[in-house]
Amino acid sequence: MNRLYHVPLSPFCRKVRLVLAEKRIEVELIEERYWEREADFMRRNPAGKVPVLRMDGRVMSESQAICEYLDEVYPEPRLLPGTPAERCEARRLCFWFDDKFHAEVTSKLLYERVNKKVMGQGYPESRAVKAGSQAIKFHLDYMGWLLDQRRWLAGDVMTLADFAAAAHLSSLDYISDVDWNRNAVVKDWYAKIKSRPAFRNILADQVPGFPPPRHYANLDF
Amino acid sequence: MNRLYHVPLSPFCRKVRLVLAEKRIEVELIEERYWEREADFMRRNPAGKVPVLRMDGRVMSESQAICEYLDEVYPEPRLLPGTPAERCEARRLCFWFDDKFHAEVTSKLLYERVNKKVMGQGYPESRAVKAGSQAIKFHLDYMGWLLDQRRWLAGDVMTLADFAAAAHLSSLDYISDVDWNRNAVVKDWYAKIKSRPAFRNILADQVPGFPPPRHYANLDF
Numbered sequence: 313m314n315r316l317y318h319v320p321l322s323p324f325c326r327k328v329r330l331v332l333a334e335k336r337i338e339v340e341l342i343e344e345r346y347w348e349r350e351a352d353f354m355r356r357n358p359a360g361k362v363p364v365l366r367m368d369g370r371v372m373s374e375s376q377a378i379c380e381y382l383d384e385v386y387p388e389p390r391l392l393p394g395t396p397a398e399r400c401e402a403r404r405l406c407f408w409f410d411d412k413f414h415a416e417v418t419s420k421l422l423y424e425r426v427n428k429k430v431m432g433q434g435y436p437e438s439r440a441v442k443a444g445s446q447a448i449k450f451h452l453d454y455m456g457w458l459l460d461q462r463r464w465l466a467g468d469v470m471t472l473a474d475f476a477a478a479a480h481l482s483s484l485d486y487i488s489d490v491d492w493n494r495n496a497v498v499k500d501w502y503a504k505i506k507s508r509p510a511f512r513n514i515l516a517d518q519v520p521g522f523p524p525p526r527h528y529a530n531l532d533f
Numbered sequence: 534m535n536r537l538y539h540v541p542l543s544p545f546c547r548k549v550r551l552v553l554a555e556k557r558i559e560v561e562l563i564e565e566r567y568w569e570r571e572a573d574f575m576r577r578n579p580a581g582k583v584p585v586l587r588m589d590g591r592v593m594s595e596s597q598a599i600c601e602y603l604d605e606v607y608p609e610p611r612l613l614p615g616t617p618a619e620r621c622e623a624r625r626l627c628f629w630f631d632d633k634f635h636a637e638v639t640s641k642l643l644y645e646r647v648n649k650k651v652m653g654q655g656y657p658e659s660r661a662v663k664a665g666s667q668a669i670k671f672h673l674d675y676m677g678w679l680l681d682q683r684r685w686l687a688g689d690v691m692t693l694a695d696f697a698a699a700a701h702l703s704s705l706d707y708i709s710d711v712d713w714n715r716n717a718v719v720k721d722w723y724a725k726i727k728s729r730p731a732f733r734n735i736l737a738d739q740v741p742g743f744p745p746p747r748h749y750a751n752l753d754f
């Protein structure tokens with residue numbers, strides 16, 4: 313059986329879960345308290361982080377490397393588009409979310425509010441939370457600007473970039489940190505992606521001590 | 534003419550420069566004071582960072598997306614290996630250096646010692662420098678462990694992972710922050726990659742106010 317070592321709200325794990333589900337690959341989800349750096353887990357990934365995917369007789373880590381592998385070996389449906397230039401744009405946006413959005417928003421909101429508590433590292437730092445709440449506005453505006461010109465974030469077909477973005481936003485939505493009223497096209501885009509069957513599993517996530525708000529799993533939010 | 538907007542010591546720019554040179558693609562290098570967020574530059578890359586490559590009638594950003602594009606369109610020589618599993622391992626290690634090594638080492642040594650001064654952001658924080666000097670030991674040991682089993686970092690052929698690693702290490706070597714005596718196989722690996730023609734341009738870099746040490750450009754270091 314395929315196994316994904318993950319934590320429910322990690323956007324990197326969610327990206328991989330969405331890709332697996334979109335490609336209809338079954339996987340057993342195993343929650344991993346990676347911050348405890350248990351020896352077995354560190355052998356699987358010396359970087360000490362999730363996601364880690366055990367599949368096809370291999371142990372793989374780094375979400376983007378895993379998603380590229382899945383798209384090459386299980387090409388149905390393709391999540392990286394057809395031409396090198398289109399793939400470059402899709403990958404650019406994956407890194408936009410996994411690097412820039414992660415540093416400016418996800419780490420400042422989700423990690424401060426949830427991860428710190430779960431990992432026993434104290435209370436959220438209000439300066440960080442404020443900075444994250446400010447920065448997400450710029451990112452939603454940038455997404456809106458892209459979506460004014462394109463049907464999906466990287467072009468006219470859905471790509472891995474949409475899953476990377478939706479992975480971050482869905483984790484933040486779990487703690488009510490996304491203002492869906494800021495931009496109507498972004499809300500429409502999220503409604504489209506949220507209603508895909510691949511998203512169901514993510515909408516069912518529950519983190520003890522952090523009940524999701526009602527709108528989180530609601531397709532009509 | 535192809536144009537690369539860059540700064541000399543950025544490991545992300547160096548990775549792209551190495552790939553361009555390895556594929557014998559000529560490019561005009563333009564130094565970009567990206568931290569000044571000048572409007573023209575922000576239009577080229579709203580993420581506000583280098584490298585940015587203008588080529589084939591396109592403007593591309595994010596070093597990994599650029600390198601994947603170059604490898605797809607100019608496949609001679611291939612820098613991502615033949616099978617999906619091998620590519621997954623090469624990409625994993627690219628992210629190892631560009632994410633983990635960058636956060637734990639490059640940002641704590643190079644950015645503290647050089648970037649802060651160049652950008653007028655004050656003095657190095659000694660706690661960060663200490664942490665970086667400590668962390669690089671673990672990374673050199675991990676590289677040594679990989680190279681005990683493989684000829685190159687990701688397997689028996691040279692890949693983009695070697696360039697990603699060499700890009701970070703060469704920038705740190707410019708400020709004498711790599712202890713080449715720690716691990717003989719890592720030193721051998723660096724000597725091999727440093728002596729490639731693609732590396733020449735990088736060994737000729739000069740940053741005003743930061744003269745490189747003698748051994749930096751020496752192939753017999």
